[in-house]
Amino acid sequence: MNEFFITGTDTDAGKTHITSLLLKLLAQHKKRAIGFKPIASGCEMAFDQLVNADALMLMESATVSAKYDIVNPFSFEPAIAPHIAAQKAGVNLNVEKLTLAYQNIKSQGADYLLTEGAGGWALPINENQYLYDWVSAEQLPVILVVGMKLGCINHALLTTAHMQSMGVNCIGWIANQVDAAMDEYQANLDSLKARLPMPLLAISPYTEQTPKLQIYKTLLKALSINN
Template sequence: MKEFFITGTDTDAGKTHVTSLLLKLLAQHKKQAIGFKPLASGCEMAFDQLVNADALILMESATVSAKYDVINPFAFAPAIAPHIAAEQAGVTITADKLSSAYKNVKQQGADYILTEGAGGWALPISNTDYLYNWVKAEQLPVILVVGMKLGCLNHALLTAAHMQSIGINCIGWIANQVDPNMDEYQANLDSLKLRLPFPILAISPYSEQTPKLQIYKTLLENFALNT
């Protein structure tokens, strides 16, 4: 089983967009893959339960199906930081609970598990803990989604520096062009290629039509897909 954690430089960097494309890539290669969205806020009532649009996208893109509660075990209505929403709902999020939920995902029979984080990299899950501590404990290889917009250099470099400081295995990064009008897009992309200590895996160019992913060989190698 191959497992990966997809994080972003900040909120709205495009984690769900990229994770969905990666799941579809695995589907094209006839792989059994599932998405996992452990924490989600900004949920709405549907089917007599709180559901999150991002989690539903992952479910639609996966080749392995599972109950919604398995894909998104912690769902909160307010569109605020999950640990604050959890506190308001009287729910305690711990690394042990996340690991228990992750075991349920592992039991679904997938060969690939793509776990999508929430917000940016330094996401609190309580007043004393962060989601990245759980990622480290589970020893999950990380893929960093860089939302290509003004400020992305700072966000990406700070995130990468923190990952290195705590010994995270970041296998690479994916550039997601969230701003179609970004000034000097190519120059910023080249700067990130030069400065980030991880290899680029793919580029998702801005598109109002069918989303696309320009794939680098390094991504195929990490996913063990035939080129």
């Protein structure tokens, strides 16, 4: 199974948007792919359970079906930091529980499993564990989504430096143009390409129409997709 973890430079970098596009790309190449959103806050009641719009988008983009609670095992109603939401709900989030949930999604028969994080890279899951502890324990290759806006260079470099300090394998980054009016967009993109140690995999241009992904050969190689 090909497994990847998609993280972002911050909460609104566009992780769901990019993960959905990657799942659709895999579908175009006839791959059996599924998305996993282990932790989600900001959920609403539907069909007698809490559901999250991001998790539903991943389910719609996947080519392998699974029950909602398999795709999103930990869902919380308030749109606040997940570890705080979990405390308020009386749920003890930890690495071990995430691992058990991951085994459930891995058993669904997909060839590709894309896990979308929550928030940015340094997301607490309890008082002394972070979501990156689980990513490191699973030895998942990481794709970094850079939300292209003012401050993105700092956020991307700090996130990358922390991953390197942990020995995490960040295989590449994707530029997501979240700000249509960003000043010096191309100059910022060029600065990131010059400074980040991993390759640019794709660019998602800002659009109010059907989202598209400008794909580089580095992405096809990273995903083990033949041209």
